[in-house]
Amino acid sequence: MATIKINGKEITVEDNTLILDAARKAGYEIPTFCYQADLMGIGSCRMCLVEIEGQRKLQPSCITPVLHGMSINTDSSTVASARAGVLEFLLANHALDCPVCDKGGECELQDMVHKYGPRTGRHAEPKFKFHEKDYVLSQVIIKNSNRCVQCMKCVRVCREVVGRNVLGALGRGDHQEPTSFNRTFLDCDMDGNCIEVCPVGCFMRLPYRYKSRPWDLKGADTICPYCATGCRMVIEERDGQLLRARAQLGVGLNSETLCARGRFGCDFVNSAERITKPLIRHQAATWAEALASVKDGFSGKEGKHIGGVAAATLTNEELYLFQKLMRTVFGSPNIDSSSRWNSDAASAFIHAASMNEGGVSIFDCMEADTVLIIGSHISDENPVSEYIVRRISSNRRMNLIIASPRAMKLDSSANVKLRHLPAAEKAVLDAITLVINAGKLSEAEKLKAIKDSKMVDLLTAAGVGVDEITDIAKRLSASQSVAIVAGTEFLRFPDGTSGLALLKDVLKNLGKKVTVMPTLDRCNQRGAWEMGVHPSFGPGYATAEKGMDTEALLEAAMRGEIDALYVVGEDIISDYPDREFARTALSKVRFLVVQDIFMSETAKLAHVILPGASFSEKEGMFTNQEGRAQSIRKLLALPGKAKRDLDIIRAVGELFDGSFGPKNAVLVLDEIRQVNPMYSDVSLLFNNKKNSDNRLDNRAALVKCAAGVLPAAGEFASKAVSSRMEEHSFALVTGSHLFHLGRFSRKSETLLGLIKGATVEICEDDAARLGFVSGEKVKVKGKNHEVLATLKTSTGSKSRVAFIPESFEDAEVNRFFRRGEGVPRVSITRANQ
Amino acid sequence: MLSDKAKKEIEAALKKYPNKRSAVMDALRIAQHDRGGHLERSDMEDVAAMLEMNPVEVNAAAAFYTMYNIRKPVGKYHVQVCRNISCSLLGAEHIIKYMEKSLNIKTGETTPDNRFTLSTVECLGSCGTAPMMQINDDYFENLTEQKVDEIIKKLV
Numbered sequence: 001m002a003t004i005k006i007n008g009k010e011i012t013v014e015d016n017t018l019i020l021d022a023a024r025k026a027g028y029e030i031p032t033f034c035y036q037a038d039l040m041g042i043g044s045c046r047m048c049l050v051e052i053e054g055q056r057k058l059q060p061s062c063i064t065p066v067l068h069g070m071s072i073n074t075d076s077s078t079v080a081s082a083r084a085g086v087l088e089f090l091l092a093n094h095a096l097d098c099p100v101c102d103k104g105g106e107c108e109l110q111d112m113v114h115k116y117g118p119r120t121g122r123h124a125e126p127k128f129k130f131h132e133k134d135y136v137l138s139q140v141i142i143k144n145s146n147r148c149v150q151c152m153k154c155v156r157v158c159r160e161v162v163g164r165n166v167l168g169a170l171g172r173g174d175h176q177e178p179t180s181f182n183r184t185f186l187d188c189d190m191d192g193n194c195i196e197v198c199p200v201g202c203f204m205r206l207p208y209r210y211k212s213r214p215w216d217l218k219g220a221d222t223i224c225p226y227c228a229t230g231c232r233m234v235i236e237e238r239d240g241q242l243l244r245a246r247a248q249l250g251v252g253l254n255s256e257t258l259c260a261r262g263r264f265g266c267d268f269v270n271s272a273e274r275i276t277k278p279l280i281r282h283q284a285a286t287w288a289e290a291l292a293s294v295k296d297g298f299s300g301k302e303g304k305h306i307g308g309v310a311a312a313t314l315t316n317e318e319l320y321l322f323q324k325l326m327r328t329v330f331g332s333p334n335i336d337s338s339s340r341w342n343s344d345a346a347s348a349f350i351h352a353a354s355m356n357e358g359g360v361s362i363f364d365c366m367e368a369d370t371v372l373i374i375g376s377h378i379s380d381e382n383p384v385s386e387y388i389v390r391r392i393s394s395n396r397r398m399n400l401i402i403a404s405p406r407a408m409k410l411d412s413s414a415n416v417k418l419r420h421l422p423a424a425e426k427a428v429l430d431a432i433t434l435v436i437n438a439g440k441l442s443e444a445e446k447l448k449a450i451k452d453s454k455m456v457d458l459l460t461a462a463g464v465g466v467d468e469i470t471d472i473a474k475r476l477s478a479s480q481s482v483a484i485v486a487g488t489e490f491l492r493f494p495d496g497t498s499g500l501a502l503l504k505d506v507l508k509n510l511g512k513k514v515t516v517m518p519t520l521d522r523c524n525q526r527g528a529w530e531m532g533v534h535p536s537f538g539p540g541y542a543t544a545e546k547g548m549d550t551e552a553l554l555e556a557a558m559r560g561e562i563d564a565l566y567v568v569g570e571d572i573i574s575d576y577p578d579r580e581f582a583r584t585a586l587s588k589v590r591f592l593v594v595q596d597i598f599m600s601e602t603a604k605l606a607h608v609i610l611p612g613a614s615f616s617e618k619e620g621m622f623t624n625q626e627g628r629a630q631s632i633r634k635l636l637a638l639p640g641k642a643k644r645d646l647d648i649i650r651a652v653g654e655l656f657d658g659s660f661g662p663k664n665a666v667l668v669l670d671e672i673r674q675v676n677p678m679y680s681d682v683s684l685l686f687n688n689k690k691n692s693d694n695r696l697d698n699r700a701a702l703v704k705c706a707a708g709v710l711p712a713a714g715e716f717a718s719k720a721v722s723s724r725m726e727e728h729s730f731a732l733v734t735g736s737h738l739f740h741l742g743r744f745s746r747k748s749e750t751l752l753g754l755i756k757g758a759t760v761e762i763c764e765d766d767a768a769r770l771g772f773v774s775g776e777k778v779k780v781k782g783k784n785h786e787v788l789a790t791l792k793t794s795t796g797s798k799s800r801v802a803f804i805p806e807s808f809e810d811a812e813v814n815r816f817f818r819r820g821e822g823v824p825r826v827s828i829t830r831a832n833q
Numbered sequence: 834m835l836s837d838k839a840k841k842e843i844e845a846a847l848k849k850y851p852n853k854r855s856a857v858m859d860a861l862r863i864a865q866h867d868r869g870g871h872l873e874r875s876d877m878e879d880v881a882a883m884l885e886m887n888p889v890e891v892n893a894a895a896a897f898y899t900m901y902n903i904r905k906p907v908g909k910y911h912v913q914v915c916r917n918i919s920c921s922l923l924g925a926e927h928i929i930k931y932m933e934k935s936l937n938i939k940t941g942e943t944t945p946d947n948r949f950t951l952s953t954v955e956c957l958g959s960c961g962t963a964p965m966m967q968i969n970d971d972y973f974e975n976l977t978e979q980k981v982d983e984i985i986k987k988l989v
Binding site (some may be wrong): 165166167168169170171172180181182 | 874877878887888889890892893896897
């Protein structure tokens with residue numbers, strides 16, 4: 001500990017604390033441009049100069065650590081004149097075109113000059129200009145380097161947080177320009193974090209250009225509606241149009257970062273394709289008519305012939321009320337929240353990941369000695385979780401192990417990257433467990449155990465080498481604490497969950513602290529399960545009468561046994577892994593009600609369509625993958641006659657039971673807190689202040705342990721693929737694209753501008769072997785379906801693996817799948833062959 | 834494109850450094866020499882590929898140092914006259930003007946026969962022998978009008 005004096009006030013801080021942090025802790029403000037917690041300090045802007053007694057020159061407080069006994073002055077006249085001097089020099093070449101600058105009104109340079117700056121300029125020389133006109137740096141960035149203050153936060157965030165490293169500081173001194181290689185068009189993650197950290201109008205949003213002034217915007221602090229990372233962001237509107245989404249430094253677990261989907265993809269709420277009035281057999285109707293029709297459709301039907309599917313993009317309140325409606329009003333246990341995987345897989349995953357034991361903070365996971373990421377393409381699926389992993393893993397000694405069939409951006413931070421065959425998570429985990437167990441044996445026995453036939457089988461099934469597995473096992477054995485990050489592949493290939501549970505138990509028995517964090521790809525998937533939108537358990541994983549999941553509902557519909565089906569926000573036809581089966585089955589449902597914001601493939605078959613609300617038009621709560629409950633806030637008015645989903649679900653309930661409720665979101669939340677012990681005391685309080693210490697981990701929001709005990713998971717058949725294949729043959733895997741997730745992103749103009757048509761990704765070596773080049777059109781042909789897609793190559797992916805994202809309409813990837821069949825095989829040939 | 838010779842030179846230079854990216858300045862020097870005095874975009878891309886770096890990092894390194902001429906072709910002889918304090922006090926201004934007159938170009942220009950490029954640079958660390966200049970890889974020191982005439986005459 002060091003005791004120092006700041007402006008005469010004595011304060012004790014930890015050794016190596018920066019003077020800047022110490023001063024802020026003591027309550028003194030020090031202006032900065034280039035300093036940002038979590039980014040490497042460069043001390044280049046000189047705004048934070050302070051006076052240290054006994055030192056003749058002023059020192060940059062953002063890179064100078066305190067020393068015991070230091071006496072520091074942060075607001076002497078010398079410091080004040082130094083600040084004014086720095087600002088005068090920054091303004092010497094600054095364009096001063098504030099009236100036409102998008103940043104005007106929220107510009108740090110403006111604010112600082114207003115507060116500390118010289119009131120007059122003395123520079124008579126002509127200003128240096130990098131260029132005359134603003135130039136477009138990517139589909140989302142427009143750039144004016146003449147406004148740059150050389151803080152280089154853009155370059156550092158790109159390198160240290162996003163991990164793309166496509167921006168560089170070209171030139172030196174005041175002629176230094178942060179830009180791309182040769183100012184060429186960027187091909188990057190398009191997440192706009194460089195725009196977010198830019199203190200001035202140098203990096204600007206292209207979609208937001210000249211749209212508004214910050215003081216004309218009205219904002220709401222909310223949660224991103226895409227993946228389950230649960231990023232806090234502020235969405236802002238003007239004249240009823242959502243104009244932008246931005247992150248806030250030091251607020252939410254994401255701090256200043258967002259990914260492309262979050263920052264640029266929320267404009268789907270403005271889409272002209274929104275459903276704005278109720279439809280009965282695709283004819284416009286009033287709400288009274290539509291609800292009367294719903295009443296007719298559901299009246300007199302037995303619970304076992306009724307089903308309900310609610311998407312994992314709804315709020316907890318809506319999901320809770322939905323399951324209550326199904327279970328108590330319709331007497332039906334047939335409810336589910338996903339059509340991509342079956343409910344047993346979900347149960348097994350919840351069990352293996354110990355989700356019933358309460359929330360696990362990602363920051364706790366990153367404290368572990370070893371972090372194993374498996375079953376998740378985290379870089380594309382949960383980009384901001386990936387930023388957190390990259391940021392923390394580069395700052396401390398730890399093992400980062402990534403097991404995935406596909407290469408990913410995070411590989412560059414990993415100590416070990418394992419490329420296994422698709423659907424082989426179980427084989428990989430079992431092999432690791434086997435080697436860890438063998439570690440307890442003597443040397444001779446160990447060799448025997450590793451060479452035994454079971455091990456050979458596992459290695460063949462996983463398509464990995466024994467050295468890679470033993471390396472991972474060694475690192476796990478040598479660690480005191482282990483965190484396993486398990487992704488959605490465990491839901492697609494649920495046999496892996498038993499491997500996950502086994503490894504977890506083995507490590508625990510060895511006395512290690514083991515945490516498992518799930519990564520999920522729908523914003524409220526965890527909430528949906530915890531609210532009981534699942535056919536085998538109720539809210540809080542409480543035991544419930546077993547019902548049918550989406551798959552079983554479709555099977556029953558096929559047999560003509562479903563009289564009425566209520567689908568909220570889910571597009572079963574587009575998501576169920578056998579499109580034709582889903583379509584045929586749904587067309588046999590006698591009465592189909594779809595509540596959605598867009599005309600989905602499923603809605604096209606509906607008898608009654610009820611227009612719902614997007615995340616920006618309602619209040620409620622999402623639970624992210626860690627189990628953090630966070631509020632979403634209403635910003636926009638509902639389009640046309642659309643209603644909030646909670647009101648619609650309640651209105652449907654009231655058709656049959658006048659007392660159905662609770663009547664509003666607040667009361668529903670109260671009931672959730674009573675019924676579901678996991679949520680009894682989670683705090684939904686927003687801390688809207690910028691945290692001076694950048695503490696992002698709001699533990700009060702984590703859900704607690706569930707009361708109910710989950711039944712043990714059943715057995716699942718393996719869907720593993722063999723590595724022996726014909727020349728053009730690939731194993732097809734699917735998942736989220738970096739720019740597109742689910743259906744909403746396909747209505748976002750900005751995201752469609754980034755990528756419109758489907759891509760198929762294979763590894764570079766395979767492309768070279770077959771003579772393909774990246775960017776050419778290829779034909780992907782499976783047993784059941786074929787599509788044309790643009791070929792993309794990746795370095796370091798497993799050979800013989802083809803990846804097609806889920807969201808693209810021109811490559812309906814679920815057509816490749818057939819019920820009961822495993823991973824589809826596809827062949828890839830030139831488009832014109 | 835880098836010539837095979839330059840590529841071999843860079844490969845050889847790599848051995849002097851603890852990791853590949855540390856060799857970036859040496860590699861750029863070889864690439865610039867290979868091109869005949871300046872760097873093109875493709876040179877930086879080639880260097881980046883060889884050193885497993887991102888092209889923008891190579892670009893940033895090249896743009897930081899004045900000795901690399903990015904996309905600015907120079908003549909056969911690149912005359913760089915120091916104009917820092919010691920040289921200025923001892924008549925660098927005059928030498929620069931005299932060079933301009935005798936080569937009949939302005940600072941920053943190249944003679945029409947592509948023989949000479951004249952530019953001014955910051956301190957070259959030879960203040961004891963000011964005023965001075967560098968032509969390609971050689972220093973010329975204690976300059977006077979007469980000496981400048983001789984040097985140019987030799988090169989022409």
